[in-house]
Amino acid sequence: MTLTHPDRLFPTDPALRDQARALYESVRDLPIISPHGHCDPVWFAEDKRFPNPAELFVVPDHYVFRMLASQGVPMDALGVPRIDGGPVETDPRAIWRRFAEHFHLFRGTPSAMWLDHSFEHVFGLDVPLSTETADHYYDHIEAKLATDAYRPRAHFENFNVEVLATTEGALDDLRWHRMIRESGWTGRIVTTYRPDAVVDPEFEGFADNVRALGEMTGEDTSSWAGYLAAHRNRRAAFKEFGATATDHGHPSARTEDLATADAEALFQKALAGATTAEEADVFRGHMLTKMARMSLDDGLVMQIHPGSRRNHNARVFQRHGRDKGFDIPGRTDYVAALKPLLDAIGMEPGLTIILFTLDETAYGRELAPMAGAYPVLKLGPPWWFFDSFEGIKRFREATTETCGFYNTAGFNDDTRAFCSIPARHDVARRSDCAYLATLVGTGRLRETEAFEVAKDLSYSLAKSAYNL
Amino acid sequence: MTLTHPDRLFPTDPALRDQARALYESVRDLPIISPHGHCDPVWFAEDKRFPNPAELFVVPDHYVFRMLASQGVPMDALGVPRIDGGPVETDPRAIWRRFAEHFHLFRGTPSAMWLDHSFEHVFGLDVPLSTETADHYYDHIEAKLATDAYRPRAHFENFNVEVLATTEGALDDLRWHRMIRESGWTGRIVTTYRPDAVVDPEFEGFADNVRALGEMTGEDTSSWAGYLAAHRNRRAAFKEFGATATDHGHPSARTEDLATADAEALFQKALAGATTAEEADVFRGHMLTKMARMSLDDGLVMQIHPGSRRNHNARVFQRHGRDKGFDIPGRTDYVAALKPLLDAIGMEPGLTIILFTLDETAYGRELAPMAGAYPVLKLGPPWWFFDSFEGIKRFREATTETCGFYNTAGFNDDTRAFCSIPARHDVARRSDCAYLATLVGTGRLRETEAFEVAKDLSYSLAKSAYNL
């Protein structure tokens, strides 16, 4: 028995299915380019074994524990740590059993497909997870994790990853990246510059963060000029550890292009903790344009991930902190928001800005029309909740007709669940091949073109968009 | 000849069609759970015959007369009553003929499918309705309506309805529900508490309504405490007549959680008719949170139906009043709007809030992400204009990947057209089975799971979400 259907995600019409399968077979074994994600570099630096099945699949994965929480399983009972250090479930087998007992909640979700793929293809399991099989699963996975073949570096190689980008804050000392490099291991792990904590006046400890940025770089970050110099310094340091990109997670896509004196005054106000919500937003928006200008100089690709209303529930945020499944997308404007940045640098050669969205209504209305005109813009793949068969289908259907394939940037897995990397790329490759097969079958694309595009979507576009 | 295709709404690919049919056959004969709708309890209390075909199918159904109005048939000519009591068409046969003459307008609409289903399966008709067959239809239906088998209670039983919820305003004396109970008839009809008229400061006669609420309950509703006590009193009275739920039809999903003194002051202002539009909105929003807190105490499930811009045309509203097909959906925010309520009670065990929307963009962007995290939230089925094959398809495709099936609440027919109840549940069951068959055929769900889910969507989820 297999947990996954060999023709999953392909069209069911026999002619289209054959076409999709042929396209998929041509890209299935291409190396994985993972240009954006949240794997922890310490895994590859230390190459220690993963602690247990619960710590691998449940405790760190907000896709998983939020679904159980939505049906009344307290996060404490799933081992999700409390901010105050108070007691939560510590028995990994108990956590695993709770997860198994509720596994039917994931029916029809990409999480189920990722998990089944990992269970079958990474761990060799062949019965569905359920209350009855929970212990069998636990023991089987635990035994595997104890072997050298299941350590991070071995996985990285088995997964056929050509390059994997992690994401570090501006203040990260990149020690794990240094340790990876110094280890002599040849797996290609690169970092990404994520400056939110030193760019967003509303971030916890903003002024302290900016001060620390000064200390790290030897720049006087109490001045606007020194602050910008410190960013340039850190960007260069990240580039030394392979970074080819920056990443910006703002509540909105707002950009500004202030006069220097105004920017400087706003920066001082932000350092003093005196900005209004509106002023903080202006400052973040101005920093996007500054970052784009720095990218013109140093060649880092810019990623903008806007639109998440983070930490939606006050009680959960107080108890468990950030990134706990309570980040909810909201309406996001791009057409007005990006105009200041695009007026400033939208037509520049040699700059790439990759846009993401959690508001799918923007795909056809704003994002594809902009990416189909501005040379600096490319569209990132469906993100977060939309990293799924239907999400990818909607993305392609809503954007291709307006901006084609070559204004998109391939696939990102964007995951902190290491074992799901092959599963996610497999879903993306299958979904794109299903879409291409449909285009061929309906006379919208020639078959020879479809094979080229399949490779581009699965491999080449991510590599070229991110200069990897 | 049949008016309805035996495999309607199933995928046309033969393998998927067989799968869909098998799933459908497993749920087709399950009893109907109708947890939300607008049937008139007087039908079941008095069990009188329906007056004539026009009064059954045309005059009370805004889906029907709005479509004819959109093509220039005046509502007066369809017998839609005027507020001023002025003359409108009174000849039911003339109304029926006008309806028949324009029946092609409904091509491709769910109304056509509901009507054809009723014509064939309830009335045994076997030729399409048209100008030519109008009189045949009229005479045939009229003859059936004259028989005992076509009275409301007989229908209720023939339709295999296990339980049907009506909706009554807070000031309703529930006399028909009492009469049903006292009649000894065993059909299960329950009420639902709909307090809009005593919760919305902008509702016609708000202050008088609140005064009447006080008289009904013996509470002093001129005080905030008395007003809340009166609500509790009415909720208890509704529970006595089977209510398991409340229903709230607000222009937006805005919620607030005011300090008591502020709420009290605003309530007094509302009683005095002195609230601004903004203050009225705040008051409605605060009352949603109050109602949620009362639900924590008394266990009533809460339904929120936001986003309709009611009575869009001034002339139609003046001439014909409310609910005349000129309620138009508008953009509706949930992520910011619901935050105060969810901060207050979003993580409470034992509370269920069912959210509806007329803004489909919220399905994937806001509603499914929230329902997939908050234990109190469930998603109601596609509502009003979206209670249709494509509407259900979009709903499932946009929500399942993020919140699964088990954060949804089964089907509601939400109808005031009694004969369409079996038709609507049939459309929902077929549409869901079509979706499930597609998941099975594309390797996203196992066949055994699909049979379980089909039963859950058709029957069990509605029953459990509404505690019925």
Next chain:
Amino acid sequence: MTLTHPDRLFPTDPALRDQARALYESVRDLPIISPHGHCDPVWFAEDKRFPNPAELFVVPDHYVFRMLASQGVPMDALGVPRIDGGPVETDPRAIWRRFAEHFHLFRGTPSAMWLDHSFEHVFGLDVPLSTETADHYYDHIEAKLATDAYRPRAHFENFNVEVLATTEGALDDLRWHRMIRESGWTGRIVTTYRPDAVVDPEFEGFADNVRALGEMTGEDTSSWAGYLAAHRNRRAAFKEFGATATDHGHPSARTEDLATADAEALFQKALAGATTAEEADVFRGHMLTKMARMSLDDGLVMQIHPGSRRNHNARVFQRHGRDKGFDIPGRTDYVAALKPLLDAIGMEPGLTIILFTLDETAYGRELAPMAGAYPVLKLGPPWWFFDSFEGIKRFREATTETCGFYNTAGFNDDTRAFCSIPARHDVARRSDCAYLATLVGTGRLRETEAFEVAKDLSYSLAKSAYNL
């Protein structure tokens, strides 16, 4: 070899494909009704040959050059004229080669389908366009253009166009339309009244434009009454040259219905160049209602095309001017925006207002619910970026269930690319037949009805909606 698939855009399921093909064959050869577009009347007045392949397919088509610009090809290199008259590429063969070299960018887009259709069906080409075939294409097309059979009037007849509407500004002297009429040629070319330049206080040279309007009409346009009289005068003049419609391209769908004194004061302020952005918006909105009232008198159908944020990039606008592919759609509200106009004239018999949108979220949420109720409203076909297979599919799926087919207005090609007219109508007919076949195959429409509807969507509805 053919460039286009004979069954393109039809469903791939064999039964559905046969049904779609049968429907398509019944409408394929119907004459083309082109009630809205931007062909230049000078073509038909002078009937000169088109200058060269680049001027025919690349230089004037923003769909084409924007896509190349998005991948870094400067517009100058494509011969797009500069406002300052500075040098741009003038060698048509060089432009053509650049286009050919980048033709893969159009994979999966409607532009590729329109172009391939023209290449094959208008020019008789049978190899795909590429770097290798660029010169072959150029020489082949150039040779054809030199023949009489490829002049505009011959094409018009070969394309089987029954009537074609162009669009002229209110100040246009209609000389080309006069010349066409006086030539004795029988091709039916009609104009359309587009008054944006004399209705929008923010239009370049508004006051001068209004003065010129006065001079053209002999009315005193410095007064409100004279200004309105001048509009009536021009509308009558346009009607003399066949106009059956007006067209209004506003940033939003906002309407107002001001008291006369307020309108008059605002008009004076606009003439003085003293309106704020908000006041300019109010004035435009009021003029929509005035235009609707004039339509009640003179019978011109009204078209509203809102929602484009024009000239998004400041640099491109300064260098190349309007209509250069940098018009980006934005969110567009209809439900609140249209209420003043609809309260004023929404229920009037004998008036038709055709609504377009660039915000597809409005289809199901606002536009179909309004068109399914208001007798004056009809929905225009998918516009601009959405004039494509997926765009048409989404339009039908989102609107049909709510407002049916008969509240829609058939197809518009809306093009300035003359050779794409047959291609665009062919895409629309195929896409609609594909949709209808799916409805038949899933029991949502009877086959006999589908044949009637296919003809209505392809021909009759456009003709009747525009009184052509």
